[in-house]
Amino acid sequence: MFPQRLDSPLAYDIAKAMRDGFDRHYRLFRAESARAKHRFETADWHGQQRAQRERIEFYDLRVGEAVARLEKEFKAGEQPMEVWHQVKLHFIGLLVDHHQPELAETFFNSVTTKILHRAYFQNDFIFVRPAISTEYIEQQGAPTYRAYYPTPETLPGVIQSLLLDYRLQGRGYANLERDAGRVATAILSRFHQVKLRANFQLQVLSGLFYRNKGAYVVGKIINGFTELPLALPILHDADNRFYIDAVLFGEEDLQMLFSFARAYFMVEMEVPSAYVQFLRSLMPRKPRAEIYNALGLAKQGKTLFYRDFLAHLNYSSDKFRSAPGIKGMVMLVFDLPSFPYVFKLIRDYYPPQKDTTREQIKSKYMLVKQHDRVGRMADTLEYSNVGFPLDRFEPELIEEIKRFAPSQLEIGDRDGNGEMEVVLKHCYIERRMIPLNIYLQEAFDLLDQPEHAHRASKQLEHAVVEYGNAIKDMVAANIFPGDMLWKNFGVTRGGKVVFYDYDEIEYLTDCNFRKVPAPRTEEEEMSGEVWYAVGPKDVFPETFGPFLLGNAAVREAFMAHHADLLDAAFWQSHKERIQAGQMLDVFPYDEAQRFKHVGHEPYF
Numbered sequence: 001m002f003p004q005r006l007d008s009p010l011a012y013d014i015a016k017a018m019r020d021g022f023d024r025h026y027r028l029f030r031a032e033s034a035r036a037k038h039r040f041e042t043a044d045w046h047g048q049q050r051a052q053r054e055r056i057e058f059y060d061l062r063v064g065e066a067v068a069r070l071e072k073e074f075k076a077g078e079q080p081m082e083v084w085h086q087v088k089l090h091f092i093g094l095l096v097d098h099h100q101p102e103l104a105e106t107f108f109n110s111v112t113t114k115i116l117h118r119a120y121f122q123n124d125f126i127f128v129r130p131a132i133s134t135e136y137i138e139q140q141g142a143p144t145y146r147a148y149y150p151t152p153e154t155l156p157g158v159i160q161s162l163l164l165d166y167r168l169q170g171r172g173y174a175n176l177e178r179d180a181g182r183v184a185t186a187i188l189s190r191f192h193q194v195k196l197r198a199n200f201q202l203q204v205l206s207g208l209f210y211r212n213k214g215a216y217v218v219g220k221i222i223n224g225f226t227e228l229p230l231a232l233p234i235l236h237d238a239d240n241r242f243y244i245d246a247v248l249f250g251e252e253d254l255q256m257l258f259s260f261a262r263a264y265f266m267v268e269m270e271v272p273s274a275y276v277q278f279l280r281s282l283m284p285r286k287p288r289a290e291i292y293n294a295l296g297l298a299k300q301g302k303t304l305f306y307r308d309f310l311a312h313l314n315y316s317s318d319k320f321r322s323a324p325g326i327k328g329m330v331m332l333v334f335d336l337p338s339f340p341y342v343f344k345l346i347r348d349y350y351p352p353q354k355d356t357t358r359e360q361i362k363s364k365y366m367l368v369k370q371h372d373r374v375g376r377m378a379d380t381l382e383y384s385n386v387g388f389p390l391d392r393f394e395p396e397l398i399e400e401i402k403r404f405a406p407s408q409l410e411i412g413d414r415d416g417n418g419e420m421e422v423v424l425k426h427c428y429i430e431r432r433m434i435p436l437n438i439y440l441q442e443a444f445d446l447l448d449q450p451e452h453a454h455r456a457s458k459q460l461e462h463a464v465v466e467y468g469n470a471i472k473d474m475v476a477a478n479i480f481p482g483d484m485l486w487k488n489f490g491v492t493r494g495g496k497v498v499f500y501d502y503d504e505i506e507y508l509t510d511c512n513f514r515k516v517p518a519p520r521t522e523e524e525e526m527s528g529e530v531w532y533a534v535g536p537k538d539v540f541p542e543t544f545g546p547f548l549l550g551n552a553a554v555r556e557a558f559m560a561h562h563a564d565l566l567d568a569a570f571w572q573s574h575k576e577r578i579q580a581g582q583m584l585d586v587f588p589y590d591e592a593q594r595f596k597h598v599g600h601e602p603y604f
């Protein structure tokens with residue numbers, strides 16, 4: 001019910017305290033993101049990763065502080081409905097000229113739902129959809145992007161200015177002229193058969209995107225009606241001078257850079273919605289939720305994801321079902337065929353070989369969230385008490401949840417609107433992929449059909465090579481996947497192989513990689529059992545083969561490219577490298593795209 005009067009000073013004070021709470025959050029978030037520049041300039045790679053990890057916690061800390069303040073100063077939880085109606089309206093008023101109104105609304109929802117009791121948890125009090133528009137928000141003197149208007153002749157010079165406009169301090173570019181020339185050559189070779197139009201221009205976001213050991217210029221080239229997305233990775237050479245490593249062009253390359261399987265960027269932004277709008281023009285198929293996530297604004301990502309999900313439910317009629325593939329021993333996984341995500345519940349009981357607990361599993365998922373995911377570990381969104389319409393579930397799936405995760409399930413009319421809901425106490429949501437075992441099986445099936453055999457053998461080889469590359473990228477980032485069976489990996493739309501089963505994941509540096517000892521007696525040799533003592537963190541890489549390489553074609557491809565994964569020395573040497581403090585680059589683009597491999601010299 002819309003209040004007739006806005007006359008409660010208390011409601012105003014509560015709204016104001018909420019906005020102050022949000023402003024404090026964004027100030028700290030932004031300051032931490034801004035410090036990424038200095039860490040990049042000074043090659044503080046460990047600091048960069050630590051900050052990426054720690055920034056994830058900021059939101060919950062600030063929500064907790066705001067809740068405590070509202071309870072202490074205003075006894076907010078005891079205020080009647082009339083006051084809360086007015087709080088929301090005052091809050092809207094306070095956001096009129098705000099530069100992050102969508103984030104502030106989400107913050108309001110987080111704080112409000114923590115304070116109001118479940119019976120009160122009504123959509124009237126929170127922002128079910130945005131109240132304030134994010135269109136055309138501008139800050140004087142701090143434009144979201146910069147535009148440059150070169151001709152083919154001035155392009156190298158313009159690119160030099162474009163790079164210098166980021167005002168990176170430190171040891172400077174090793175050879176700015178060379179790099180600008182290479183970038184200009186790459187751009188002109190993309191446009192050499194087309195007429196350059198009067199509006200030919202480069203637009204680049206005014207903040208650099210920092211992650212791990214890289215900083216990225218992100219923008220687009222416009223010519224006539226064509227727009228070509230562009231990104232330039234800036235790295236350090238051995239003398240800590242900067243250089244441009246490659247030019248990434250087009251939506252696919254940008255999607256790789258912004259993949260859900262990578263750590264979040266640090267970007268200093270006054271108006272995040274304007275960044276999202278610009279990035280969306282580069283990757284129109286990427287949901288806004290994922291773009292907010294990639295920018296480190298995970299709570300906004302979650303909010304938008306849930307809104308998209310509810311909208312999708314309204315415009316679809318299929319049913320939630322158990323996900324295709326081999327069932328998990330610790331996770332119960334389901335999906336909605338028309339929706340490209342899976343939902344994962346932790347089971348209440350695990351078979352004896354899974355010596356774990358709900359808390360341990362959650363901590364492994366948290367480890368992955370905070371770690372550099374190197375393009376090989378899917379990000380997860382974590383939800384509590386999430387509701388789904390009961391009539392959209394296959395009855396078998398409800399039975400499965402009742403049987404294997406009863407503690408997580410509640411069925412009832414939570415909103416009192418006459419519609420029965422399935423409420424799941426805790427679940428993870430992640431991008432759906434094709435499980436690698438299914439992908440391989442499809443290839444095996446086709447191998448027997450002469451007209452498809454060639455394509456199938458290529459598919460198979462690609463999958464096996466990518467699988468090994470995925471493991472090696474994780475190794476580079478100090479991750480031992482634990483359970484390396486095919487079924488624990490998925491194939492993305494872009495053909496990348498990504499890991500998604502985290503319950504046995506360990507830091508590589510915590511594992512003990514060993515060779516199987518030589519048998520001392522004939523009985524030991526013949527026993528067929530593990531006769532040697534095995535510590536809890538011992539790993540015997542040479543024993544992986546029998547589980548993975550039963551199929552001859554798979555074995556051949558694997559041994560040709562990744563035989564080193566079966567050798568304890570390979571793992572041990574990486575462990576020692578990491579222990580010595582070295583951090584490897586895992587580039588979000590193909591090795592072949594790097595300038596050092598691109599043969600042609602610049603035109604200039």
Ligand SMILES: Nc1ncnc2c1ncn2[C@@H]1O[C@H](COP(=O)(O)OP(=O)(O)OP(=O)(O)O)[C@@H](O)[C@H]1O
Pocket residue numbers: 323324325326327328329330331332333342378430431432433434435483487488490500501502503
């Ligand atoms: N992101 C995903 N996309 C598609 N299918 C998935 C995804 N995540 C999980 N699955 C399916 O659900 C199954 C179980 O998932 P997961 O491996 O996470 O569970 P688990 O209980 O940890 O498995 P395990 O028994 O190997 O420990 C997978 O084998 C796969 O078939």
